[in-house]
Amino acid sequence: MDRNTSVLELKGIGEKTQKLLAKLDIHCVGDLLAHYPRDYDLYEEPVKIAQACSGSVCAVYVTVVGIPNERKVRSLHILNVDVSDSSGTMQLTFFNMPFLKKVLKQGGYYLFRGTVQARGSRKIMEQPKLFPLEEYRKQEGCLIPEYALTKGLTNQTLRKAVKQALERCEFEEEYYPPELLTACGLIPEREALETLHFPREREGLLEARRRLVFDEFFSFLYLLRRNRQTSEGLKNRFRMFETADTVRFLERLPFPLTNAQKRVWQEIKNDMGSPVCMNRLIQGDVGSGKTILAVLALLMTAANGCQGALMAPTEVLAAQHYETVSEYVKRYGVCFRPVLLVGSMTAGEKREAYRQIETGEANLIIGTHALIQDKVRYKALALVVTDEQHRFGVRQRERLAEKGEDPHILVMSATPIPRTLAIILYGDLHISVVDELPQGRIPIKNCVVNTSWRPNAYKFIAEQVAQGRQAYVICPQVEEGEMGDLENVVDYAEKLRCALPPDIQVAFLHGRMRPADKNRIMEEFAARSIDVLVSTTVIEVGINVPNASVMMVENAERFGLAQLHQLRGRVGRGEHQSYCIFVSAREDLETMERLKILNRSNDGFYIASQDLKLRGPGDLFGVRQSGEFSFRMGDIYGDAAVLQLASDAVEKLMAGDPKLELPKHRALGRRLAQEAANSVDFRSI
Ligand code: ADP
Ligand code: MG
Numbered sequence: 001m002d003r004n005t006s007v008l009e010l011k012g013i014g015e016k017t018q019k020l021l022a023k024l025d026i027h028c029v030g031d032l033l034a035h036y037p038r039d040y041d042l043y044e045e046p047v048k049i050a051q052a053c054s055g056s057v058c059a060v061y062v063t064v065v066g067i068p069n070e071r072k073v074r075s076l077h078i079l080n081v082d083v084s085d086s087s088g089t090m091q092l093t094f095f096n097m098p099f100l101k102k103v104l105k106q107g108g109y110y111l112f113r114g115t116v117q118a119r120g121s122r123k124i125m126e127q128p129k130l131f132p133l134e135e136y137r138k139q140e141g142c143l144i145p146e147y148a149l150t151k152g153l154t155n156q157t158l159r160k161a162v163k164q165a166l167e168r169c170e171f172e173e174e175y176y177p178p179e180l181l182t183a184c185g186l187i188p189e190r191e192a193l194e195t196l197h198f199p200r201e202r203e204g205l206l207e208a209r210r211r212l213v214f215d216e217f218f219s220f221l222y223l224l225r226r227n228r229q230t231s232e233g234l235k236n237r238f239r240m241f242e243t244a245d246t247v248r249f250l251e252r253l254p255f256p257l258t259n260a261q262k263r264v265w266q267e268i269k270n271d272m273g274s275p276v277c278m279n280r281l282i283q284g285d286v287g288s289g290k291t292i293l294a295v296l297a298l299l300m301t302a303a304n305g306c307q308g309a310l311m312a313p314t315e316v317l318a319a320q321h322y323e324t325v326s327e328y329v330k331r332y333g334v335c336f337r338p339v340l341l342v343g344s345m346t347a348g349e350k351r352e353a354y355r356q357i358e359t360g361e362a363n364l365i366i367g368t369h370a371l372i373q374d375k376v377r378y379k380a381l382a383l384v385v386t387d388e389q390h391r392f393g394v395r396q397r398e399r400l401a402e403k404g405e406d407p408h409i410l411v412m413s414a415t416p417i418p419r420t421l422a423i424i425l426y427g428d429l430h431i432s433v434v435d436e437l438p439q440g441r442i443p444i445k446n447c448v449v450n451t452s453w454r455p456n457a458y459k460f461i462a463e464q465v466a467q468g469r470q471a472y473v474i475c476p477q478v479e480e481g482e483m484g485d486l487e488n489v490v491d492y493a494e495k496l497r498c499a500l501p502p503d504i505q506v507a508f509l510h511g512r513m514r515p516a517d518k519n520r521i522m523e524e525f526a527a528r529s530i531d532v533l534v535s536t537t538v539i540e541v542g543i544n545v546p547n548a549s550v551m552m553v554e555n556a557e558r559f560g561l562a563q564l565h566q567l568r569g570r571v572g573r574g575e576h577q578s579y580c581i582f583v584s585a586r587e588d589l590e591t592m593e594r595l596k597i598l599n600r601s602n603d604g605f606y607i608a609s610q611d612l613k614l615r616g617p618g619d620l621f622g623v624r625q626s627g628e629f630s631f632r633m634g635d636i637y638g639d640a641a642v643l644q645l646a647s648d649a650v651e652k653l654m655a656g657d658p659k660l661e662l663p664k665h666r667a668l669g670r671r672l673a674q675e676a677a678n679s680v681d682f683r684s685i
Helices: 015-023 029-033 133-139 155-168 178-184 189-197 202-231 244-252 259-273 291-303 315-332 347-359 390-402 419-425 451-466 489-499 515-526 561-568 589-600 604-614 640-656 663-678
Strands: 039-042 057-073 076-085 088-095 109-119 122-126 129-131 143-146 279-284 307-311 338-341 364-367 381-387 408-413 430-434 445-450 470-474 506-509 532-535 548-553 579-584
Touching: 015 155, 029 155, 057 088, 088 109, 109 133, 129 133, 143 155, 155 189, 178 640, 189 202, 202 640, 202 663, 244 291, 244 315, 259 279, 259 291, 259 408, 259 430, 291 307, 291 315, 291 381, 291 408, 307 315, 315 338, 315 364, 315 515, 338 347, 419 640, 445 451, 445 589, 451 470, 451 489, 451 548, 451 579, 489 506, 489 532, 506 515, 548 561, 561 589, 561 604, 579 589, 589 604
Parallel strands: 088 122, 279 408, 279 430, 307 364, 307 381, 338 364, 381 408, 445 579, 470 532, 470 548, 506 532, 548 579
Antiparallel strands: 039 143, 057 076, 057 109, 076 088, 109 122, 109 129
16 A cells, blocks of 8 residues: 555545545545644643633533533423532533433532633533543543544544554655755654654654655745746746837826836836846735736736736636726726636637637636646747746746746735745745835724624624625634534524625635636625625635625634735725724633734734744644645744755755756655646645
8 A cells, every 4th residue: 555545445434435535635545644633632631610711622520510401492402510619610511412411410520521611700611521530531631633624524534544544554765865864853754644643742743743844845945946947047038018008008097006016017027128037026915906017017918919827826816807807908998808717617618718829819818727737828928927826836837838938927925925935935036025005095993802792793794784885704614513613604604694684695605616606606796796705715815806894704713813914905905994803712812912913013024923923833733824835734934944944955955966866866856756746736716
């Protein structure tokens, strides 16, 4: 059994489980091993009731006082039990567990573990787990991995499958040369995987994680550096000059460019007219107006008789860009002949798009990664712009080079990155910064609240909708049960329909819907036939609906601040006062302090750096900060030191043996080639 063996070969996995695993993109043993836990549960020492904080998961060792109280609400059986210890009392609530009435004896001592909630001055636990004391003591201090799941698949099933995979998979030899392993202080891959999935203690876990994060960064940076060698100083085959088209377009736009936009536009023009190919990154906070710069560069390309391509990480965003550009054609008569090319189009539609691209009938091609597939032949591709996904940019450049095209490259990014990291991650690009927001934006009003504030939030949303505005509500998961008891899009939308006046249109959107459905929902939202959109973070990238004025985020404690900042960037894009409501299900001081940073600043750069400061070095399994650099586990901020280490190792390796031809580098070469082939990790949202 090796990494490519199908999961069906594992004992206990039949077609049903296979289908569920496929939903999580797990097909072979290797995928299973790379399905890293998203968190760990630690069975801590039991606490006194008085010490059990609302919102936290605790174990209490208590005695039953009073007689359990039983109720039935429709088909739901509810059992309430009062318990106490020397410090206080607490109420436990169980659903559909009538047998517990007999098990829990008045005066008996039991250990319960669950999430503590406050109801007024009372503390309660809903559906806690009951443990025999010795059983609990055995697990105390153990880290239990928690995997991302899907409905119908339990953590237990996944754990068993991973265990088998680890036992039966034959691992290749270690692929890093021994001196690299020692110099970087890395443990063997197999040990790392075993520890990550079945950790004994925290120390080892950090070591394991470090090795796997290093691997991710290493292969990414290797690809990046190899690219740099081919793209640096590349001759400009498409020297272009500004024409009346862009000048006229700028005159007709309803707003003047900001000074920052003007400066970057000048830099782009210089690049495209110079003897070497453009290779430029535009970095700018959400809402700084990067799209217009891409449009200008693409217009200059079209006016010079060439083709330009604009790639987005999601179909939703691609469709939106297509709409924007088509609107410019209609309104300002610009010389674009745009065509959309996305995965969800029918074979016939795609064929027609390919034809227009090959004949040059289309001079602006907008889409997702479908744009770089083998079937696409360009007539004269002179410029490729990628929006909001840097990794996508790197891989795509390689693919285009393989196809013999050397277009200008423009990468647009909203991820704020400190200089030291930018040198590593963007080492091959010239950087332009749009460090100024368009004038006249009204600052967004923020609030950080707990869940009891929801009724006010709903009332507020209803008022905004009555004034003609729209709202987003973000939940961390798609359906119930994937990640514990977090809010989910499907149920939440239903809940909102009941809580809001009936004439308010509520719809939901998530990454697992069919692309065509996602596009339809987004179009309806843009056209205002939907008032409130309940969504996962699918909408975090790039979406521009200036009429939306409210962004409400549920379980805000589960998101990184940089990500929350991106979400916030979806509102405050028009002339209306906009509002952000961050709802936290946890109320401990630390969580609230962290979220309140969002109140203090609107600067993505500052926010990302503060978030980092607040997270301790052991706090590495929390939230991912940047979707744009979608590493499996590595976090460009939190793992900056490992990133630096991997970068140095790649530099050193490439200085001595750039093509990895020495015998001691062959295993590594094979591994990286395999990684590159498998790394078509374009997100399917
Ligand atoms: P981002 O940088 O996040 O991609 P967008 O390009 O989507 O931002 O721009 C956000 C909004 O700001 C759009 O509605 C756009 O039309 C508008 N905008 C862009 N530049 C200016 C400007 N100079 N003045 C006023 N509004 C602008
Ligand atoms: Mg954008």
